[in-house]
Amino acid sequence: MxxxxxxxxxxxxxxxxxxxxxxxxxxxxxxxxxxxxxxxxxxxxxxxxxxxxxxxxxxxxxxxxxxxxxxxxxxxxxxxxxxxxxxxxxxxxxxxxxxxxxxxxxxxxxxxxxxxxxxxxxxxxxxxxxxxxxxxxxxxxxxxxxxxxxxxxxxxxxxxxxESEAIRAEKTLKSEWIIMTPDGEQVSAEDFSFAARPNLERLYRYEKSGTRVSDQAPPHIELMRRMELVDYEPGADPGNFRWYPKGQLMKRLAEAYVSGLVTDHGGMQVETPIMYDYQHPKLSLYLQRFPARQYVLLSGQKEYFLRFAACFGQYLIQHDMQISYHHLPSKLYELAHYAFRREQSGELAGLKRLRTFTMPDLHTLVEDVEQAKEEFLRQTELAMQCMEGFELDFEVAIRFVRDFADQNRSFVEEITSCCGRPALMELWDERFFYFVAKLEFNFIDALDKAACLSTVQIDVENTERFDITYVDKNGEKQYPLLLHASISGSIDRVLYAILETQAMAMTKGRKPSFPFWLAPIQLRLVPVSEKFDGPCKQVLKKVPYRIDYDDRDITMGRKIRDAEREWIPYILVLGAREVAEQCLNVRTRDGAQRKMALPELLAKIEPQMKEKPFLGLPLPQCLSRRPIFVG
RNA sequence: GCCGGCGUAGCUCAGGGGUAGAGCAACUGAUUCGUAAUCAGUAGGUCGCGGGUUCAAAUCCCAUCGCCGGCUCCA
CATH class of the missing domain: 3.50.80.10 (D-tyrosyl-tRNA(Tyr) deacylase)
Known part of the structure; x- marks a missing residue:
């Protein structure tokens, strides 16, 4: 339809x-x-x-x-x-x-x-x-x-x-809203005292009313441009952005980090096509479940749609796999690069909502409800770890079909205790979606709007629809349950959340910064004058991080200012005094200056990179050779 | 998609029927500098794109594209 x-x-x-x-x-x-x-x-x-x-x-x-x-x-x-x-x-x-x-x-x-x-x-x-x-x-x-x-x-x-059947159904869907605390207490959301969790209250109000008035643009948009990370691309369809070297680096690092977490967790990484045949019988059934928001493209006489998620590419693989109960749980992972959704033009909002985005997508086949719950909790922990790595704060929402929640009370409690914070729980009397349980980590931005990042869901519908089966102990074919998980949510949206977090820090008078491992430039070496070029070159050779060199013919005050405006975590000043004392003057984000020898500095940095991916400088090391991308 | 706002130099913006403006950035020169903006000079524009009105349009009108916000939506 x-x-x-x-x-x-x-x-x-x-x-x-x-x-x-x-x-x-x-x-x-x-x-x-x-x-x-x-x-x-x-x-x-x-x-x-x-x-x-x-x-x-x-x-x-x-x-x-x-x-x-x-x-x-x-x-x-x-x-x-x-x-x-x-x-x-x-x-x-x-x-x-x-x-x-x-x-x-x-x-x-x-x-x-x-x-x-x-x-x-x-x-x-x-x-x-x-x-x-x-x-x-x-x-x-x-x-x-x-x-x-x-x-x-x-x-x-x-x-x-x-509207699709599912969306129409959601309108008439009656929801009960409950706050569930980590120690298992349940309170009606209207009666809960949100004093200690103002963001949870924002999430609840946002979810209940679905809107929040704002007359401002989200602050991350100015930041993503000023920091030369991402920008609009007038030559493309709206919601398709260009990524400058620094932004592209951050994106690659974030992707590598998430993919590492998921593959360590046992996800088998695959890659599936970005476009699919419109006439494919299984896919057409799936499409009917959702509003028509696809990009459609014509090639010869055939029509294709661009994927809006990595789901069906993986379903089609799982359909062809031979799976026995020995193999379960069985996990396929893809960094869906890209997924396409032709959102209405008015719905687009910077990096929060795009028409083309990158999404880690994990699909886990499990034997039964018990195994589903066990995996669900492990993946929740993984999502927690991921948010920690990105240094993001979030609020938890869990949504259940009421029967499922009633039959799995201890599971519901385990989720909240695993998250270690009160969660907003929504209960539906009937199941209108493909899932019976859904966990979301929601980020609350500078304009008090919520955006979903990580999610884990128990799907009870799609293995049957796509004829995905496993062979049980008795040699009989069974439909497994399916877990959908996006450990971080859209990578673009992670960057949105990081930038919004820093925008909020700035309004509170704090200096903005990136997590060290994600900072496009991690250290900047500033010579007091060009006379110190020789010793500077020695330092550059010995630092195994993204360090650049401000060799421009401008005053030092100016160099410090520029480095601060780029949120560079460590600014190293080198002049006559440092040469004499065999050290560096290290300026950190808090504005403090300390004399440190290079080995001492490296020892201080090392723990901040622990278990995080590393990539080299995305730009020429000498600032004098670096073009300007945005104003 | 609908409603509203905006679109002028690389960036941020002022101007508002009669010669196209500023700050920052860029470029050139001077300066070799000690922790958030050194000084001087030069260059830079189809005023989003397309039509119309007018002796004359960046300015008024129409249409269109883009961005932002709201509605709707968010698999």
């Missing part, structure tokens, strides 16, 4: 002073029955002529196409005040025609429905014949209009028609 693409019905509407046609010959798809339904020739004054061509994509959902064509025609006829219609099959509007069978069905239905409006006089031209026509177009602004009809995207004005 939400199955649509770009190969869809075209109609051309022309308001004419006069229109006439006559059949001139047969084509390869001529059907004599058409001549009975329509006329061999006809003439009409003052009318709306509807030229139509049915396309391949229409075959998926004839009813929806018919409804939309009717709506377009009625609305235009109404505006023009005309009562005469001409229905004219016109294959030349399309290069990818549907089958004649479908086209005839479509035209029949459109005519039948239009005829039911008795104030119309309809002239119908036959399908499948060569025809000659003459037309006198009125030429006013409304007199010519072309439309492409998209099945499944129903007529304007029927807002609910645009």
């Amino acid at each position: 939400f199955f649509h693409g770009i190969l869809n019905m075209r109609i051309l509407l022309i308001h004419a002073d006069r229109f006439s046609f006559r059949v001139t010959g047969e084509t390869s798809v001529s059907m004599p029955s058409e001549l009975e339904k329509a006329s061999r020739e006809g003439e009409i004054a003052e009318c709306l002529v509807v030229f139509m061509a049915a396309e391949k994509g229409d075959e998926a959902d004839v009813d929806s196409v018919v409804n939309q064509v009717i709506e377009e025609v009625l609305s235009l006829a109404d505006q023009l005040g005309t009562r005469h219609l001409v229905i004219y099959p016109y294959a030349h509007l399309s290069s990818t025609l549907s089958s004649p069978r479908v086209a005839v069905r479509l035209f029949d239905e459109i005519c039948r429905q239009l005829q039911s409006h008795d104030h119309f006089k309809i002239l119908r031209a036959p399908f499948g014949y060569y025809k000659a026509f003459e037309i006198g177009c009125k030429g006013h602004p409304l007199s010519e209009s072309a439309k492409t009809i998209t099945p499944g995207r129903p007529a304007k004005g029927s807002a609910e028609a645009e």
